[in-house]
Amino acid sequence: MKLSTGDRWDLIDKISKETVTFGAYKHTLKDAIGELTVKPMTGIPVAIAIMYGFWSVFGSFAGFFTDGFFVRLFDAYWLPWLQEIFPGQGGWLYAIMVDAGGIESGEFVLSSNCLESFGVLTSGLFVAVGVVLPAIIIFYLMLALLEDIGYMPRLAVLLDTVLHRVGLHGYAIVPTVLSLGCNVPGVAATRILETKKQRFIMMTLLAIFIPCGAQIGIMQDLMPNLMGWILLYLIIGYFIFGYILNKIVPGKAPEFLIDVPPYRRPLLSNIGKKVGGRVRGFFVVAIPFVLLGCAIVGVLYQLGVIQFLGDALAPVFVGWFGVPKETAGPLIAAFLRKDLAVAQLDAISDLMTPYQMITAVVLVSIYFPCVATFAMMLKEGWKELLGALAVLTVVVFAYGGLIHLIGILLGVA
Amino acid sequence: MAGQSPGGTIYFAVLGIITTAFGLADLLVTASGSEFAYAGILVIPGDIFRGGWGGIIVLFAGLFYLSGIRNFDDIHQFAKVAMGSILIWVVAGCDIFAIILESIPSWNEETGPWFNTLPDFIAAYAPPYAPAVLLLPFSLVVIYYIRKRASEDGGAGIYHERNG
Numbered sequence: 151m152k153l154s155t156g157d158r159w160d161l162i163d164k165i166s167k168e169t170v171t172f173g174a175y176k177h178t179l180k181d182a183i184g185e186l187t188v189k190p191m192t193g194i195p196v197a198i199a200i201m202y203g204f205w206s207v208f209g210s211f212a213g214f215f216t217d218g219f220f221v222r223l224f225d226a227y228w229l230p231w232l233q234e235i236f237p238g239q240g241g242w243l244y245a246i247m248v249d250a251g252g253i254e255s256g257e258f259v260l261s262s263n264c265l266e267s268f269g270v271l272t273s274g275l276f277v278a279v280g281v282v283l284p285a286i287i288i289f290y291l292m293l294a295l296l297e298d299i300g301y302m303p304r305l306a307v308l309l310d311t312v313l314h315r316v317g318l319h320g321y322a323i324v325p326t327v328l329s330l331g332c333n334v335p336g337v338a339a340t341r342i343l344e345t346k347k348q349r350f351i352m353m354t355l356l357a358i359f360i361p362c363g364a365q366i367g368i369m370q371d372l373m374p375n376l377m378g379w380i381l382l383y384l385i386i387g388y389f390i391f392g393y394i395l396n397k398i399v400p401g402k403a404p405e406f407l408i409d410v411p412p413y414r415r416p417l418l419s420n421i422g423k424k425v426g427g428r429v430r431g432f433f434v435v436a437i438p439f440v441l442l443g444c445a446i447v448g449v450l451y452q453l454g455v456i457q458f459l460g461d462a463l464a465p466v467f468v469g470w471f472g473v474p475k476e477t478a479g480p481l482i483a484a485f486l487r488k489d490l491a492v493a494q495l496d497a498i499s500d501l502m503t504p505y506q507m508i509t510a511v512v513l514v515s516i517y518f519p520c521v522a523t524f525a526m527m528l529k530e531g532w533k534e535l536l537g538a539l540a541v542l543t544v545v546v547f548a549y550g551g552l553i554h555l556i557g558i559l560l561g562v563a
Numbered sequence: 564m565a566g567q568s569p570g571g572t573i574y575f576a577v578l579g580i581i582t583t584a585f586g587l588a589d590l591l592v593t594a595s596g597s598e599f600a601y602a603g604i605l606v607i608p609g610d611i612f613r614g615g616w617g618g619i620i621v622l623f624a625g626l627f628y629l630s631g632i633r634n635f636d637d638i639h640q641f642a643k644v645a646m647g648s649i650l651i652w653v654v655a656g657c658d659i660f661a662i663i664l665e666s667i668p669s670w671n672e673e674t675g676p677w678f679n680t681l682p683d684f685i686a687a688y689a690p691p692y693a694p695a696v697l698l699l700p701f702s703l704v705v706i707y708y709i710r711k712r713a714s715e716d717g718g719a720g721i722y723h724e725r726n727g
Contacts, residue, residue, distance in 0.1 A: 176716070179709060182642030183649075195623035196646065199653045202616050206657035210664045218668030219677065226673050378611055 180413055187301070188410065193308045200301065204292050209370055211288040212281075216371050220280030224264040229272050233260050236271075246448035247271050265372075265493045268451070274444035277368065277489050278437045285367030286432050287425065289331045294424040298416035302327075303408055310406070316392025317351045317399065318343065319406040325352055329360040331428070333523040334435050336360065337530065347401025351392060353527060354538040357519040358545055359388040363432075364440065364489040365515065372496040376508050383512045387549050395541065439522040443487035456482050470547070472554035472563045473510045474501050484514045505562040509553050516546055571708055572635045575628045575644050578701055582651070583625030585694035589618025606691035613693065617654050621695055624650035624702075638712075645709060648702040654695035655702075662687055 153161065186192040229249075238244045240258045245251065248269040252259050261267035264276035296302055306320030313322050321342055329336025333356055340352045361369070361384065369377050396403065450456045460478030467478050476498050484491035491514045499507060518539075519527065527535045557563025592599045592607040593614035599607040608614040624647045631643030666687030669676050679687070 177638050178716075179638060179642055179645060179712065182638045183646060185639070186642055186646055192627070192643070192646065195620070195627070195650070198616075199620045199623070199650045202620055203653045203657055206612075207660060210657070210661040214664040214668065218664075218670060222672055222677070 184300075184304070184410070184413055187304045188307050190308065193304065197305060197308055200296070200305075204296075207292060208285065208288050209374070212285040212367055212370055215284035216281050216367070220276070220284075221263075224272070224276045224280050225262070228275075229261070229264050229267060232269075232271055242452050245269070245452055246445055250448065250451060266497050268444070268448060268490070268494075270441050270444045270448065273490060273493070274441045277364065277444075277487075277493070278440040281367045281371055282364040282436075282440070282489065283429075285370070286331060286363045287429055289363050290425045290428045291421070293327060293331065294421045294428075295416055297424070298414065298420055300411045300413045303410045306408060307410060312389075314403065315396070316355070316389060317396030317403040318348055318392070319403070320408065321406055322348070322352055325356060326360060329356045329362065330366065331363045332432055332436055333357065333360065333362050333519060334526045335428070335431065337523060337526045340530070344404055344406075345402050347399050348403055349530070350399060350401075350534055350537060351395045353530065353534060354395065354541050355388055355392050357523055357527065357538055358391070358516045358542055359384045361515045362488070362520070362523075364436070364487075365492060368489045368492045369511065372492065373499075373507065373511070376504060376511070379508050380511050380515070383508065383553060384515055387512075387516065387545070391541075391545055391549070436522055439520065440487060440489070443520070444490060447483045447487060447490060450483070451479075470554065471509060471513060471550045472557060473506050473513070474498075476501055477506075477510045477513075481510070481513055481517060485518045485520075488514050488517070488520055503562065505557050505560075509550070509557065509563075512553060513546065513550050516542070516549060518542065568635050568708070571644075572632050574704060575635070575647075576632045578698075578704075579625050579628030579632065579647070581625075581701075582621060582628055582647070582698055585698065586618055586620075586622025586625050589614050589621055589694060593618055600691055604690045604692065605697060606693060608693060613658070617657075617693070617695065620650050620654050621698070624648070624654075624698075641708070641712065645705050648705040651695055651698050651702040655693075655699040658693050658696050 187196045232248050233239070236244055236248045239260075240251070246269065248271055249261050249267040250269065251261055251267070261272075264272045264280070267273050296305075302324065306323050308320070309323050310320030313319055324342060325336045325339035328339050336356045337353055340349045340356070343349050343352055361381075366377075369380065373380075447456070456479045459482050460475070463482070464475035464478050467473050467481065468475050477495060480491040480494035480498075483494060492511060495502075495507065495510050495514065502510065518524070519542075524535075527538060554563055588599070589607055592609055593611060596609055598609040608617075627643045627647030627650065631640045631645075631647065634640045635644065666679060666684050669679050671677075
């Protein structure tokens with residue numbers, strides 16, 4: 151039997167009348183709140199509040215463990231104990247593993263805290279466990295909560311228009327936020343973007359303008375008063391250079407379609423799995439790089455390489471970026487460990503004005519990505535890596551010079 | 564409609580005005596760069612994070628209350644009122660979380676006990692409080708209206724009406 155189109159529709163109507171229950175949908179409070187968080191007029195204040203909560207809890211939690219317990223544990227117990235029992239005080243192995251110390255009146259002097267000792271077992275472990283670990287745990291916990299509640303898709307919708315200006319779309323917020331924990335999963339998450347152009351822009355912006363959890367943790371610990379200004383400069387740079395990249399990089403930046411789920415109560419088991427997996431990943435990928443980076447920086451210092459490069463590049467740092475020549479060493483070491491570079495900058499903070507400190511830390515951030523991110527970018531393609539590095543070199547000089555110029559115009563440089 | 568919950572409308576109108584005033588005060592004090600304390604119960608932090616950023620959120624909370632009170636019984640309007648309270652809970656919750664964590668360690672860098680003494684621990688919770696913490700108990704009234712609305716609606720989002 152063959153049915154005409156009209157007969158088919160009649161049949162469909164008949165079946166649906168017998169099987170489908172029709173009803174009127176009445177909005178619940180959850181629905182209405184869900185809508186409010188997507189509309190710009192009401193959604194942006196909510197996003198501002200969520201970000202405030204995120205950073206406030208992050209700062210309180212990380213400060214509680216780092217300043218409340220780990221600083222004392224490492225500085226008052228771990229460092230003196232290692233300084234005493236490790237053989238060969240003043241030797242190169244001692245300097246790399248425990249304490250590079252300093253020379254006062256021709257005498258070798260031990261460091262008084264783990265941030266100044268620059269040893270793998272002291273600074274390296276302190277940064278990895280005492281500073282970064284609490285920061286990473288709370289960061290991923292907050293992120294998992296926002297994901298499981300259902301807020302991240304709403305944030306993506308809210309930021310879609312803004313991110314289109316830089317050639318991306320709303321979902322670019324996922325790699326961006328992930329990178330604030332660690333750039334490595336952030337770079338991996340760029341795969342959710344559809345086109346090569348989008349992935350290249352995202353990867354480049356992450357490598358340059360998004361500080362990782364290790365760096366944020368140590369900035370929060372050492373220079374909380376300057377952190378707002380540093381992040382502001384990075385956010386402005388993210389959009390300025392994203393806009394320029396969008397104009398010059400060929401390719402398409404398509405629209406995106408997203409199904410915004412209702413708000414849900416997060417499941418503890420899901421949160422536990424997500425946080426556990428990400429923290430484990432951080433341990434496996436990043437912590438070896440923290441320790442290895444610390445060792446390599448120590449070796450380069452011992453061999454005088456960083457001193458040599460610092461002296462050679464000092465005119466650029468002083469003349470172009472407007473920072474003292476003593477910052478050259480930390481800025482070069484930043485290629486291996488940005489967190490340690492920030493700690494080194496803090497150790498010479500007496501030599502700098504607050505504005506120079508802001509400039510130096512922004513330079514550390516926009517400088518070469520850390521080795522782990524570098525390796526991850528290489529995995530995404532060597533052409534992309536080379537392109538990103540070319541952009542990065544231009545950005546470091548252009549943006550670093552611009553920040554110096556702003557300082558001169560404001561009379562604070 | 565306002566007539567159905569005049570108590571709620573008046574309550575959240577007053578709370579909205581006070582919250583907006585607190586938000587503005589937060590921003591003005593932050594702009595002045597110094598802390599403001601009043602009668603040993605209220606303290607407005609002068610730092611850019613809690614005073615400035617937090618102040619903006621308190622201001623938004625007040626504006627949410629004020630924009631939601633008109634036609635209070637409409638679910639979309641009521642959601643604005645609920646959102647105003649949620650914003651206050653975020654700021655106050657963060658303040659209380661910070662107080663709790665700051666009250667536990669002794670913050671000694673070299674020697675002495677690792678944890679705070681009991682009197683210092685208790686003293687950490689004494690006033691003065693930031694505006695959002697003072698507003699917190701008053702913002703909780705919204706829970707009563709959420710429950711009232713849920714019981715009236717049966718708590719469901721879909722009404723089934725068989726046709727045919």
